[in-house]
Structure formats: structure tokens, C-alpha cells
Amino acid sequence: MKGEWRMTDDTASTGRQGLARRALIEGAGIGGGLAAALALLGGARPAQAADAAPFPSHPRWKLVFVNHVTTNPFFVPTQYGIQDACALLGCDYQWTGSANADVAQMVNAMNAAIAAKADAIAVPIVDPKAFDKPVERAMEAGIPVFSYNADAPSGSTNKRLAYIGQDLYQSGYQMGERIAGMIDSGLVALFIATPGQLNIQPRLDGAQDAIKKSGKKIEVQSIATGPTVNEELSKIKSFYLGHQDLKGMFAVDAGSTQGVAQVMKENNLPAKGVHGGGFDLLPTTVQLIHEGFLDFTIDQQPYLQGFYTAMQMFVFLASGGLVGPAMTNTGLKFVTRDTVEPYLNTSTRYEGKSDSPQIVPRGGAIRG
Numbered sequence: 001m002k003g004e005w006r007m008t009d010d011t012a013s014t015g016r017q018g019l020a021r022r023a024l025i026e027g028a029g030i031g032g033g034l035a036a037a038l039a040l041l042g043g044a045r046p047a048q049a050a051d052a053a054p055f056p057s058h059p060r061w062k063l064v065f066v067n068h069v070t071t072n073p074f075f076v077p078t079q080y081g082i083q084d085a086c087a088l089l090g091c092d093y094q095w096t097g098s099a100n101a102d103v104a105q106m107v108n109a110m111n112a113a114i115a116a117k118a119d120a121i122a123v124p125i126v127d128p129k130a131f132d133k134p135v136e137r138a139m140e141a142g143i144p145v146f147s148y149n150a151d152a153p154s155g156s157t158n159k160r161l162a163y164i165g166q167d168l169y170q171s172g173y174q175m176g177e178r179i180a181g182m183i184d185s186g187l188v189a190l191f192i193a194t195p196g197q198l199n200i201q202p203r204l205d206g207a208q209d210a211i212k213k214s215g216k217k218i219e220v221q222s223i224a225t226g227p228t229v230n231e232e233l234s235k236i237k238s239f240y241l242g243h244q245d246l247k248g249m250f251a252v253d254a255g256s257t258q259g260v261a262q263v264m265k266e267n268n269l270p271a272k273g274v275h276g277g278g279f280d281l282l283p284t285t286v287q288l289i290h291e292g293f294l295d296f297t298i299d300q301q302p303y304l305q306g307f308y309t310a311m312q313m314f315v316f317l318a319s320g321g322l323v324g325p326a327m328t329n330t331g332l333k334f335v336t337r338d339t340v341e342p343y344l345n346t347s348t349r350y351e352g353k354s355d356s357p358q359i360v361p362r363g364g365a366i367r368g
Contacts, residue, residue, distance in 0.1 A: 055318055060092055061119040063313050065306070066109045067097040068126050068150075068199070069227055074254040074280055074302055077352035078149075081306030084349070084357065089314045094118075101194050101227045103127045110134040114141055120313035124150035124165075125158060126197045132158050144316050146325065148309045149302075150199030161316070162325035164309045165199075166300040171332045172203030172252060175277065175298060176210025178334070179248060182275045182295065185217040186247035191236055191256040191278075195224050203252040203279070218247075225256045233259040240267065247274060254280035257297055261288035269293070281335065281343060281351055289340045299333040303350045 065082060067075060079095055086093050094113070098105035106123065107130055113121050114137055121138055125131050125147045132152075135145045139159050149165045152158035179188060188211070192204050204222055211218050223239050225232035236259040240249070249264065251257040257278025263269070264276045265288055277296040278285070288294050308328050315323050335343065347353040348360055 055089075058090070058318060059119075060090055061314065061317055062116075063091055063093045063310055064109075064113040064118040064121045065093060065095050065097075065148075065309075066106050066113070066121065066123040067095065068101045068103075068106055068124050068197070069099065070095060070097050071099050072227075072255065073229075073282055073352065075306075077303040077350060078306035080349040080352065080355070081303040081308075082310050083306075085307045085310035085314070089310070091310070091314060093310065097123075101126065101197060103130045107131065107134055110138065114138050114143060117141075118143055119317055120144045120146070122146045122148050122164075122309045122313065123160075124148060124199055125152045125160065126150045126194075126199050128153050128156065128198065131160075132156075135160050144313065144321070144325075146309055146312060148305045150197070153198065162312065162327050164312065164328040165305050165330055166332060167329050168199065168202035169206040171279075171298055171300065172206025173210045174206075174332060174334075175203070175250065175252075175279075176207035177214070178277070178296065179207065179250060179275070180211050180214035180216055180218065183216070183218055183247050187219045187221065187243060187245060188248040188250065189239060189243065189246055190220060190222045191225050191232070191239075191249070191251040191253075191260060192222060193225050193227055193232060193253040193256055195222070200252045207250070207252065225251075225259065227255075229255040229258060232256045233262060236260055236263050237266075249274065249276045251278035253278075254282050254285075257294075258282045258284045261285050261294045264288070265291070265293040283353060286335070286340060286343045289335065289337055290344055292337060296334050296336045299331070299335055301330045301333075302352070304330040 082093050096109045103126065110121060110123060111134060121143055123131060136159055138145045145160045147160045147163045151163035151165065152160065190204055190207055192200055195201060208220055211220055223235060225235040232255040236256065240263050249260045251260050257280060260276050260278055261284060270293060276294045279298045279300065281297060281299055285294065285297050289297060308330065312325055316325060343351060346360060348358060349355065
């Protein structure tokens, strides 16, 4: 997986649908193939657009996605988003970087992509300075660079073209407001996988600022948990055992949120008046919200962080740099016990619970 060029249907459906999709896209050309592929997958196009080729023939561009935690389950839907965009547009991609948030490994992966003459690079800028020079080298070599999931801090001189991801500070601030709305006083634990890392530290900062602004007598402690889910769970269990008088447990990353949910259930903390919440839609997190052991989680739509980034890379290349790039906020959505049901009743690529391409049926009014 790591370090190899990959074609999107390697991990998509291996059945008849996947083979047909590949044949249509690669054999019939990007224009007619795209229209037919969309029709095959259930996404019928308007009649007047059916024969239009949206893009002329182009090279099979190679898009490199460097990541800081390549095996983290949070990024499964991100990879599906990349695969789907590349299948639609006729590109290849590489998923590479570090499995444990090692910035030096990420920089090495970027340098390797530059040396291999990648057509475009995307990277979460999780360190305020480490990616400045690699991004500049890539841009000097004519390789466009985008950030996704984490961006350079405000005022940075990093030359990346655009950021695709959640407004991280604002998402943390809104979480802090919700915490202050549930808890009047006492100890609140805020768990963070890797302090200082720019995909999650702004959330912690935002949450702390909102709680402080509330004026409530809430004591906040931030606790580092580590880059893997097993480490995170262990640290959260240990903290709770030493602070059983706490009033809330919250997290700013996917693995720590799952760990909070598990500890909340193991100790039946809601029955003791303890509140909990965090980020992202790992299956355990979603299930334990449904069971009432977690108050909420925040969806930042990781599928879109892959899909939109690949789309922006493609459009930049196709237009010769004339179109875009555009800063893109992938959103903030609170998921609670009242709204969690659809996440339980569907298994799709969009949330990372299935590898099968599908169109998800829906009906009824759309509520904002």
C-alpha cells in the first residue's frame, strides 16, 4: 500500500460493477466513459449533457497524498474519496507518509514525490515550519501542492496553494461552547493525541477559549494520549482512574474520542452525571452515542477531504493553473443520539464502513 502508485479500482469493488467501471473510464475515454460510468452507478446525467465530454484527453496524472497517520481508521473514507475522484477523472494516486505522526518521515515522502516528478502533492501541514521548504521545492519544480486536514498557521509563509478541510479552531470553539452549556463547574478533561500537531491543536485551543469565555468554574486539564488507538485508550483509562470526580471527558481527535466513549461505557459514567464527546465517526463512537454513553461527536467529513482535494488537484492540472485553487471548508456537524440513526443504518464508503461504490437512496425533506 505505502509507497506504490495505486489505481482506484484496486481497492474498490472487484466484482462486475468494478470491472465495468474501470473499462468504461479507461477504455472509452474520460468524456464518454465518465457519463456511462455515472449512469452505471445510478447517477443518471441530464439528457442534454449525456453526449458532452467534460474534459479532453489528458495524461493519467499521478497525485501523491502524504499523510501523518497512514493506517489510522479516520482516513479510510478519505482514501475512498481519493479513489472515487481518481476513478471519475482518470488519475492514479499514492498514499504515503508516516504511520505514527513522524514529521521527518512525512518530509521524506514529500521529497520522494518531488524526485519522482509527481503531478501534484497534497499534505496535512501538521508542523508550523517543517513543510515550508518541501512545499517551496515542489512549487519551484512546477508541482502544485495543496494542504488537507491540517493547514499552516495564520501568518505562515508556507506557499501551499489552498487548504481543504475543517475550520479547526472554530470547530473546537463550538465544542467548548457545548461543553460549557452542559457543565457548570468541576474538572473537565480534554484529550489530544499529539499536542502541537496542527490538525488537532487548534481544536483544543478553541475549546479552551470558549470554556474560559463562558465564565463558568470549569477546571480544564489537557492530556496527551498518543498517535494510536490502543495508546489513547490506555491513557484515558489511566486518567479516569486517577480523577474519578471529573465532570466531563472530551477529545479533539478520532482515536481519543473512541477511547472516551469506551471508558464512559465501561464505568457507566452518564449515570454518574459525567458528560462526554469529541470528533469523528469511528464505528465504535457512533454505536456508543446510540447507546447513550457519549453526548455528541463532530463530523468533519473526511471523505470530502480526499474527494475535494483530488478534484482541485485535477482541475488545476487540467486548466494549466488558470482555475482555482480555492480554500474549502469541509464542514462541522454535531451528531447526537437524536441524529445518529442514519449513520447506524447505512454502510457506505462515505463514512468508511464499506469499500463498495454505491448510490445511497434517500427521500423526504432535507433539514438544514
